[in-house]
Structure formats: C-alpha cells, structure tokens
Amino acid sequence: MDNQKLRSQGWFGKRGKDGFIYRAWMKNQGIPGHELAGKPVIGICNTWSELTPCNAHFRELAESVKHGIYEAGGFPVEFPVMSLGETLIKPTAMLYRNLASMDVEESIRANPIDGVVLLCGCDKTTPSLVMGAASVNIPTIVVSGGPMLTGKFRGKDIGTSDVWRFSEDNRMGIMSDEEFLVAEACMARSRGHCAVMGTASTMACMVESLGLSLAENAAIPAADSRRKALAHMSGSRIVEMVREDLKLSDVLTRQAFENAIMVNAAIGGSTNFIIHLLAIAARIGVDLNMNDFDTSLKGIPLLANLQPSGKYFMEDFYYAGGLPVLMKELQQFLHNDTITVSGKPIDKNYENSICYNSDVIGTIEKPFNQIAGITVLRGNICENGAVLKPSAATPELMVHTGRAVVFEDIEDYKAKIDDPELDVDGNSVLVLKNCGPKGYPGMPEVGNMAIPTKLLEKGIHDMVRISDGRMSGTGFGTVVLHVSPEAAIGGTLAIIQNGDIIKLDVLAGTLNVDLTDEEIAERKSKWQPRHTVSSRGYVHLYQTHVEQAHLGADMDFLKGGSGSKVTRDSH
Structure with missing residues (x-):
C-alpha cells in the first residue's frame, strides 16, 4: 500500500489547523515527527486489566508486539478497551461481550489506525475483539495470551476442570475446607488463562484455525518465552499486512469458518464456540447457522486427549506439537488453500509439524475418541x-x-x-x-x-x-x-x-x-x-x-459492519 494512502494519513498527513492538532498532541508524548510522516500506524488493542487475571500479563506482551512493529518500520499505538474477566465479573461476562465489541469497533474506526493487533485471552475477550474488528475490516492479527502452566496438587496434575470435582468432594466432606484452599494456589500457579481445553483455549484454537493468528499461537504457555517471540513476530507481520492491504474479510471466508468448526470437533472444544463463531460470522457477512456445527456426520474423531474430555493439559498439547500437528492430521477434511494472516495458505502453517506425543494428539486411524464435536x-x-x-x-x-x-x-x-x-x-x-x-x-x-x-x-x-x-x-x-x-x-x-x-x-x-x-x-x-x-443503561x-442463542446472541443492530470510514472528518 502506498504510504500516502494509509488510513492514518487522513489525520497525520493533513495540512492546516487539523493536521497541526493531530500531530502536536501526539508529540507531547515525546514522539518525533518522522514517526507520523507516513509509517503504518498499528493499534495494539489491549484487554489488560488486574480484574482480568488471565490477561494481567498483557502490558509485558504488548511491549514484545511493539518491538516487532518498530522492527518492520511501523509505529505502534497501544490503546485499552473494556476487559472481561470471566472469573470475577457479575452477573456474567457474556452480558458484556457485545458492549466490549462495540468499544473495540468504535475505538478502531474513530482513530488513526492502519492495522490492529488484538491482545486477548480470557474467554470473552477473544470473540468480542474479533467481532469489533470484523465490523471495521482493516488488517488485523490476533495474539492470544496463552494458557497457564499445569497445576500441581499433591503429586497430581490439575486444572480448571478439577474445580467441579473438588467442589463435589468438598460438598460431600471428602475434601476438607483446608485442602480446598490449598488447591486454589496449586492450580493457578502462573500467568495465563485456563490450562484445559475450556473456552479460552477453544477461542485461541478458533483464531488459529480461522487463520487470524500465526502458527502455534493457540497453545504456547503464557509463561513460556516463546509466547513473547510470537508476539514480536506478529507485530512485524501486521505491518506487512497493512502494506499488502490484507484485511479480515480476505481471511474470514466461508471456508475458513468451516475449517474452524472441524478443528473444534477434533480438539473437543467448548460449546461456547458455537455462539461466538455465529456472532463473528454475522459481523463479517458470512452465512452460518446451527446446522453447520453438527459435525457428527463428518467422520471427524476427537484427536486431542485434553481435559475436560480427556486427560492432559494445554501445556502438554504444546509440547506434543500443538494445533499445527492436529490440523495436519485433519488435512483430508480441511480447506487447505484458505489464506491466513501470514499471507500464505493455511496448510503452510502445519506442513512441517511433527507429533511428539501420540497419547496427547491422536491420529485419524487411532483417535483418542471416535465421538467428537458438538x-x-x-x-x-x-x-x-x-x-x-x-x-x-x-x-x-x-x-x-x-x-x-x-x-x-x-x-x-x-x-x-x-x-x-x-x-x-x-x-x-x-x-x-x-x-x-x-x-x-x-x-x-x-x-x-x-x-x-x-x-x-x-x-x-x-x-x-x-x-x-x-x-x-x-x-x-x-x-x-x-x-x-x-x-x-x-x-x-x-x-x-x-x-x-x-x-x-x-x-x-x-x-x-x-x-x-x-x-x-x-x-x-x-x-x-x-x-x-x-429500565436503564446498557442492560436495557x-x-x-439481543438475539437468541441460535443467532449468536449479538445485538440485532450490530450485524454487518460500520466500515473503516470515520463519521466526521474535522475539528
């Protein structure tokens, strides 16, 4: 893309009073003028919040993204949006998913941003950010925060799924209140989201299988230094995407959604996947309905031996080869030529992958379970x-x-x-x-x-x-x-x-x-x-x-997109 055609130049490339204001107030942060003179401006949409423990390490992750953006010749601007902490927010984070998506949509559309990196991890932060970005449809890449390390409790591996078992044992008197408290600290022992194939991990797999992230994004543990390296590389790649004008609508095709549905079956993904993918599809204009999610007749088995359907954890999944290995195993089912944010077909994401633990990731011939999907x-x-x-x-x-x-x-x-x-x-x-x-x-x-x-x-x-x-x-x-x-x-x-x-x-x-x-x-x-x-406010x-679950539970007036054009163009 010609630098003069950059969206951000509608602000920083202006002459007269408006251009003066746009540039001068950015310069009060110590930014030299050449940073605003035609470089791709990349927004880093950050859901960091101390009230969202899963995303509490995102300030640090954003710095890695910035290094990559600078390296590729872009200029990063980090901005906050509403963050949805699944474990704390009441009455439910799902109530605010659509509000957060509106925050994202308007923040991107109203500001001098040529491309955007979405930093998301906790359950609703991923779909809300993708929904909002899809409605604007500029070059976009996703960086997930990663799962926490596997919990360790009295010689056993534990994760979030064990909360339900511990609760039953505690109610029955099998597990004392003291043991219950000890298990709390043993389970959540590092940064990151749930260590099992819960909704957060399902969403991370969703974006990788849709082609919205670089390969291996789904499973690298949050505490692993390779998560920062992936963030750095994603920062570099989004600058290239702006120059190529590779937008969300180029990646989010009907075939990409079908890939995500098939991958979700093979990983034993969360049922919440349905409601979020339906909402994303409606934002980008892809016709998707409930029947598309019934994978029981497609012959796709459960390949990932991960809790809650299986035994292992996301950390094990990554060490076994991660989502690229699983997608390679699904090659006969997938649309392998769908374009990803890498600019290459999705099969390039997994063509060189190797499985290092067949007990964690099975094969089509020897799956973990013949029963899969939703x-x-x-x-x-x-x-x-x-x-x-x-x-x-x-x-x-x-x-x-x-x-x-x-x-x-x-x-x-x-x-x-x-x-x-x-x-x-x-x-x-x-x-x-x-x-x-x-x-x-x-x-x-x-x-x-x-x-x-x-x-x-x-x-x-x-x-x-x-x-x-x-x-x-x-x-x-x-x-x-x-x-x-x-x-x-x-x-x-x-x-x-x-x-x-x-x-x-x-x-x-x-x-x-x-x-x-x-x-x-x-x-x-x-x-x-x-x-x-x-009677008042957002809840009203x-x-x-809000529409019904089979339509994605989005608001009726949010379907489709607003586009990237600003509403007014002067002060």
Missing part, C-alpha cells in the same frame, strides 16, 4: 436448536427418558438443589429455565447444574441437565445447553412442569417433552413472563436488542 439437537423443546458435547457426556445417558425436575430460575435452583425433600432420583432430568440471553440477562454458565447432594451420596455423578444457559468450557456432563427459544420469551422450555417426561436421543439429534402440540399450545396461552427488562439496550 451435536445440534432439535425438537419441541428447542425448535431453533440446542447443543450438547458428546465427548464430555456419559455414554449411557446419550439416549435417555426421565421425568423433569424443574427450577424456574437460578435462585429457585440454588434454594432447592440440596434440599433433602427434593423429589429427584438418578433417572430424573434437571431443567433450569430463564437463564437465556434476555431472561438472566446475559446467558450465564450455569447449565452444568450441580448434582443434588443426596444423589452424590449414592454415587451418582452425572444426570441429563437441560437449560437455556451456557456451560463453562471447563465443565463436563450430559448437559443440553443454549435451548432456543429461551424460556423468557415463551419458548416451550418455559411451560415444562415437574413430572413431565423428557426424551433425549443424542444419536438421533432430538430433544422432546412428551406433550401433544395441543397441550403445549394450551400451556403457552396461560404463560406469563417472569423476567423484567432493565442489551435486553431490548
């Missing part, structure tokens, strides 16, 4: 779809009939789940309502409801669970999620009652309540909504405009 369910409970992750489920429950034990909302669930008088047994189906996008609001990760204590005491550790909410990517169990339409808008989930018979058949892809159409219609005619719409905007 099953999309349809039926009278979920006319627009629901999802289940078979690799994290109990095989004996994949075809199941049981009576419903209903919780009207999360407060009702918390009040009743450990009540000794709760009418529940091991064959029951737990049904949680009003946890969808509008109803909660924000669609929290509560779908993998805890097993009632009185059943844990009988040795029952899994049950069929159904909700319109989500589940942490670190969670596991026979859990049906993302039921659409949600209960809060009068979907069939809303009218299910205690004792109704629920029929789940994962193999057939169906989920139904044993009621006639007439019975369902009669109940719906008497149904009254429980949720209220907030969200509840008024």
Whole structure:
C-alpha cells in the first residue's frame, strides 16, 4: 500500500489547523515527527486489566508486539478497551461481550489506525475483539495470551476442570475446607488463562484455525518465552499486512469458518464456540447457522486427549506439537488453500509439524475418541436448536427418558438443589429455565447444574441437565445447553412442569417433552413472563436488542459492519 494512502494519513498527513492538532498532541508524548510522516500506524488493542487475571500479563506482551512493529518500520499505538474477566465479573461476562465489541469497533474506526493487533485471552475477550474488528475490516492479527502452566496438587496434575470435582468432594466432606484452599494456589500457579481445553483455549484454537493468528499461537504457555517471540513476530507481520492491504474479510471466508468448526470437533472444544463463531460470522457477512456445527456426520474423531474430555493439559498439547500437528492430521477434511494472516495458505502453517506425543494428539486411524464435536439437537423443546458435547457426556445417558425436575430460575435452583425433600432420583432430568440471553440477562454458565447432594451420596455423578444457559468450557456432563427459544420469551422450555417426561436421543439429534402440540399450545396461552427488562443503561439496550442463542446472541443492530470510514472528518 502506498504510504500516502494509509488510513492514518487522513489525520497525520493533513495540512492546516487539523493536521497541526493531530500531530502536536501526539508529540507531547515525546514522539518525533518522522514517526507520523507516513509509517503504518498499528493499534495494539489491549484487554489488560488486574480484574482480568488471565490477561494481567498483557502490558509485558504488548511491549514484545511493539518491538516487532518498530522492527518492520511501523509505529505502534497501544490503546485499552473494556476487559472481561470471566472469573470475577457479575452477573456474567457474556452480558458484556457485545458492549466490549462495540468499544473495540468504535475505538478502531474513530482513530488513526492502519492495522490492529488484538491482545486477548480470557474467554470473552477473544470473540468480542474479533467481532469489533470484523465490523471495521482493516488488517488485523490476533495474539492470544496463552494458557497457564499445569497445576500441581499433591503429586497430581490439575486444572480448571478439577474445580467441579473438588467442589463435589468438598460438598460431600471428602475434601476438607483446608485442602480446598490449598488447591486454589496449586492450580493457578502462573500467568495465563485456563490450562484445559475450556473456552479460552477453544477461542485461541478458533483464531488459529480461522487463520487470524500465526502458527502455534493457540497453545504456547503464557509463561513460556516463546509466547513473547510470537508476539514480536506478529507485530512485524501486521505491518506487512497493512502494506499488502490484507484485511479480515480476505481471511474470514466461508471456508475458513468451516475449517474452524472441524478443528473444534477434533480438539473437543467448548460449546461456547458455537455462539461466538455465529456472532463473528454475522459481523463479517458470512452465512452460518446451527446446522453447520453438527459435525457428527463428518467422520471427524476427537484427536486431542485434553481435559475436560480427556486427560492432559494445554501445556502438554504444546509440547506434543500443538494445533499445527492436529490440523495436519485433519488435512483430508480441511480447506487447505484458505489464506491466513501470514499471507500464505493455511496448510503452510502445519506442513512441517511433527507429533511428539501420540497419547496427547491422536491420529485419524487411532483417535483418542471416535465421538467428537458438538451435536445440534432439535425438537419441541428447542425448535431453533440446542447443543450438547458428546465427548464430555456419559455414554449411557446419550439416549435417555426421565421425568423433569424443574427450577424456574437460578435462585429457585440454588434454594432447592440440596434440599433433602427434593423429589429427584438418578433417572430424573434437571431443567433450569430463564437463564437465556434476555431472561438472566446475559446467558450465564450455569447449565452444568450441580448434582443434588443426596444423589452424590449414592454415587451418582452425572444426570441429563437441560437449560437455556451456557456451560463453562471447563465443565463436563450430559448437559443440553443454549435451548432456543429461551424460556423468557415463551419458548416451550418455559411451560415444562415437574413430572413431565423428557426424551433425549443424542444419536438421533432430538430433544422432546412428551406433550401433544395441543397441550403445549394450551400451556403457552396461560404463560406469563417472569423476567423484567432493565429500565436503564446498557442492560436495557442489551435486553431490548439481543438475539437468541441460535443467532449468536449479538445485538440485532450490530450485524454487518460500520466500515473503516470515520463519521466526521474535522475539528
């Protein structure tokens, strides 16, 4: 790209009063004039925050990106955007994903930026940044923060998925409160996001399989010096991308999305992947729907032996060869000619990769598990779809009939789940309502409801669970999620009652309540909504405009893009 055509020159290349103001106020930071005289200006979109522990090392990572930008002849400008810390933010980080995406979109579009590096790690920071950047569509590259080192607790490797096991043991009295506290420090022992194939790692794999990052981005541990080296190289590469005018729309093709879906099946990725990829596709203008995510018929097995579906951790995955090895194994399924941010086809990312541990990364002939991916369910409970992750489920429950034990909302669930008088047994189906996008609001990760204590005491550790909410990517169990339409808008989930018979058949892809159409219609005619719409601020905007889970839970007015042209062009 001709330097005079750089977007940033619409600010720094101007004559007269406006150009004076743009340059003078940048110079008060000690920036010499030649840095603003035609160099590609690269924004570093940083989700650093001490309230987002997964991303708390990003100041340091940004410095490595800057070194690479300078090396390639660009000029870096770091800017903050809203950061979403999954472990702390209430009521749920998902409520604010769309707000953060708006922050990113407007920050890029309104400022003199020719290309952007997205620094993201914690679950929602990755999709929100990519969504926002996609709506502007300038040259963009992603640098993930990396997983934390594997936890070590009393001679065993542990990670986030063990939180659910420890919690059950603590509730049962098997694990003391003191041991529970010791495990906290043993698990989160380094910088980085969750060490398992949870949502954060799934998102890192998503961007690499989409072609939005350099090879090996997904799995390098945050504490490994090679993470900084990758950040440096990404900084250099984004400058070249600006000169080549390689934009997000050139990378995010329909074929790239299909690659990501197939890779997600093979890694045992989080069910949250669906809702985020749908939202990204809608921003960039690629037609994607729920049916595209049902990989059960594609013949793709589970190759990655990683928690929560398997045994190992992201650190092991990297040492075994990382995502390039897994993608090389999937070569027969992938669109190998899709262009990546490297400027080369995606098969160049993995053509020289070698597997160093076949117990961590299996082969098509000898996979870790023949059951993989995500099953999309349809039926009278979920006319627009629901999802289940078979690799994290109990095989004996994949075809199941049981009576419903209903919780009207999360407060009702918390009040009743450990009540000794709760009418529940091991064959029951737990049904949680009003946890969808509008109803909660924000669609929290509560779908993998805890097993009632009185059943844990009988040795029952899994049950069929159904909700319109989500589940942490670190969670596991026979859990049906993302039921659409949600209960809060009068979907069939809303009218299910205690004792109704629920029929789940994962193999057939169906989920139904044993009621006639007439019975369902009669109940719906008497149904009254429980949720209220907030009267102010962003939550009001969200509840008024958020779409259902099967559409990505984005706001209806954010689909498509704003483009890179600024709204006004003078002071």
